[in-house]
Every structure is written in structure tokens, then in C-alpha cells.
Amino acid sequence: MSIFSDNIRFLRGKKEITQQELADTLIITRSRYVSYEDGRSEPPIEVLVKISKFFNISIDLLVSVDIRKYPLDEILRLPDNRIVLPVVVDKLGNNSIEIIPQKASMGYLSGYSDPEYIESLQRISLPFLTNGKYRAFPAQGDSMPPFKDGSYIIGKYLERIDDLKENKSYVFVTLNDGISYKRFKSKNEKSITVTADNSFYEPYEISFYEIVEIWQYASGIFPEDFEPYHFENHNLKDMFLELRKDIRDLNIKVSGLKEEQNSIG
Template sequence: MSTFADNIRFLRVKRGLSQHAFANDILIISRDRYSKYESGRSEAPYEVLIKISKYFNISIDLLLTVDIRKYPLEDILKLPDNRIVLPVVVDQLGNNSIEIVPQKASMGYLSGYSDPEYIESLQRITLPFLTNGKYRAFPAQGDSMPPFKDGSYIIGKYVENIDDLKPNKSYVFVTLNDGISYKRLKTKKKKSITVVSDNSFYEPYDIPLSEIIEIWQYASGIFPQDFDSINFENYDLQEVFSELRNTITELENKVLAIKNQTM
């Protein structure tokens, strides 16, 4: 039995339709022909797939690859292009279940974000104060967004529409080229967005909209045990990096001046 066969039988029964009614009235084909699709004895042609997809408002990709019986249709969040379902899973107390993307395998998220089995394999936590949305935890890397550093996690709330982005808010951007990055939105343009690090050592840069896979707005953070918030507050990291950048610029200018004198 195929995933597609299981899905169309599940959806048909959920709508309260008989095979005969669904085949004759909706798909305009014979019941015998349809029954072969539902039993897995035959594959549906493209024109039939389109009709089924439009009728149930579920993409062909999902119909063919995802066992939608695992996800209550009224409780799932679909991306705008309907390419994957993001089940909002809750525990017995009604708290949202938050998937944690592992530090060592963060790059694997680029190939696994659209695979429900990969998402289901991730460890989960629940935080009672995070409700009304879909949340996921991503590993922090580098020093571009203090106070987050290696070993920290940024919990993001899924953003459905690019128009919902707000300047000066922080987001986790999942992109084709850069993978997972945590930055602050500076401006929105017609075909790109400009993001900036809280660490002034790093320059702002543009991300083409065509490269963006997912966006998650900052909701909370998880810090390692050795995180010292008191020392961090007394340590002006931005000022240090700013001074370092000025020093590098001065050295570059001196080197350039020496080269010009020798030419």
C-alpha cells in the first residue's frame, strides 16, 4: 500500500464520501478506476492528482510523500506553498512541543526541514509561556549576536509571511546559501531584505528573498550552564569589536600608504 493510497482513502472517508460518489461526482471517473488508486494497484495520472489536490486543498507533494493521518488536519500549520506540514504538537498539559535542531547536525536541517520523519526525530521540550504558534529551537553559532554564543539556542516562532517581518526585530533565517543564521532585520526591499548583527564588528548584508526557506522570529533563548550574565553586562563587546575594526582599518591604510610610496 502506498502513502498516496492511504491518504486519499483517509481523506475520502473523513469527508463522508463513498468511492462511487467521489469517483463519479468529483473526479468524473469510474469507481473501478478510482478503487485501483485507493488500493495501490494503479497510479493516478497527473490530471487526477490535480483534481484530488484541489478538492482537498492539499498539495500533490504532501499527498504523495507525507502520511497525513499522523497530523490532525485542523491542527497543522501549512507553509504558503503547502510544501510541508508543521504539526503543532502539544503535551498532556496543552503546552507546545518545541523541536530542537542539534548543534552538531545543524547543516542537516537544510535537507531535513521538509522531511516530516526528520522533524519527528528531533528532541523536544515544552515551555508553558510559549503558546499560539509553532516554535523551534536553533543552535547559536559565532559571536555576531550577543549574548548568544556557541552552546546557546534561539527559540523562534514560525513566520508565515514575509510581510509580517518588522524592522529591528531579531529572526532566525534559514537560507539556501548561509544555512541557519540569527540576525536583526534592518530593512525590507522588493527582492531582498537587509539584516545586521548586534555585534557592530560585522557589516549589514542583503538576503535575496528567493534564497529564504524559513523565517522564525525570536521568542526566547536557552543558554549554557557557564553563561555569566553579570560579566556580560559589564563587558562592552560591541565597543571592543568596534575598536578592533578601527585598528584593522588603520593598519590597512598604513600598508596601502607604504605600497604607494614604493611604486
């Protein structure tokens, strides 16, 4: 027996279907399916994909996690055959918010789909955040005003890219940049365009392939020393950054004119 064989036996039982019915769905013989469930053989990748899609459970969870330990009714099902697990609630039924630690944020890309990693995170509950799955991400760098180092951005999980709204803020988890807080600008067939609230940074594109998760901004947790006047400081800082940006653009134009003159001469 294996984790995979235990999982498919368990999942088939939850669906209350026979081995023959599942084998017919997978377009294989019953004896072949039984060999998978008994752990005597392993399915080829094409059959494994069919099993994964049938149960709506990602392949990595099917083969590596004993899902019998997690109530299926508390699993939040996501598109593209991915699952966030578990959805934890407190004694009052409020949704728990997992907090991604500042020091461990770089490990989120490898741990976001690992139940043990998610379960190890600290949690809080905010009664005014309901009807969704929420997670708190650390703010880092100067591209996220008014958030600064030590702040946390609470995001609500967004299931579809089509649900992005122009000029709204989101936490994007991507293969290249990891965790970033950006404002959505536009979308085309292959990518989205986002921009930082700090105007010094240019808008840029993120391909659909790079996107791991999207969390819509819901609330923020600020350091103890955060005060309203910090907004004014950010505005002043933005003025200097904008000036630097203008100087940089001017230098680029001047260089271009010089190249044109040299080519003409």
C-alpha cells in the same frame, strides 16, 4: 496501491466529496481520477500540483508520507502549500518545542519538512510560550551576542515576510546560510536586508527565493555558566571589533585614493 493513492483517497474522504466532484475540480474525467486513487496510474505534474493545492498538502508529503498516521487537526497549515507536522502538545495542552541539536543543525535544511525527523527531536514545554508554533535553534559563531555556542534561541514561526518588524530579531533558515540569527532592517520587492548584532559584520541581503523559514525571537536558553557580566564582555569585544572595522574601511579608502592618483598620473 501506493502512498499517494492511499493519501488522496483518505483526504477526499475527510472532505466528504465524491470522486466525480474532485475530478470536476481537477478538470479531468472521473475514470482518470479513479485510476490515480486505485494506484493504476500516476498523475502528470500539472495534475499533481492541482491536487496538492486543493488539499493544501505539499507534493513531497503527498507522495512520500502516509498522512493517515497524523491527525489532520494537529497539522499546522502554512503559506505556499507547506506544512509543519505534527504540532505536538503535552498532557496539559501546552505546545511542545522541538530542539534542533547542535551537532545536527546542518541537517535541518533536509529534515525540516520530514515528519520522522521532526518527531525524532527532543522536546520541552514552556507554559509562557503559547498561541503559536515554537522551535529551539542552536547559536553558533560570534555574530549572535549575547548568545554564544551552547545557547539556544527559541523562535516563534512567522507565516509571512510582510509580518517582519524593523529592528526585531529572527532566526532565518535559508538555502545558502542554513540557520542564522539576525536583525531585520528593511525589505524590497525581491529581498530583505538583515544585520548581525555584532557590529563587525556588515548588513546583507537575503533574496525571497533563499528563505525557507522565519522564526521570530521569543526566548533564549543559555549555558549553565552564563552570567550577566558576559554582556559587558560582549560590549568590550564589540569595541575592538568596531576598531578593526574602522581600520579595514580606512585601508579601503586609502587604496582607492592611491588608485585615483595612479590613474591621474
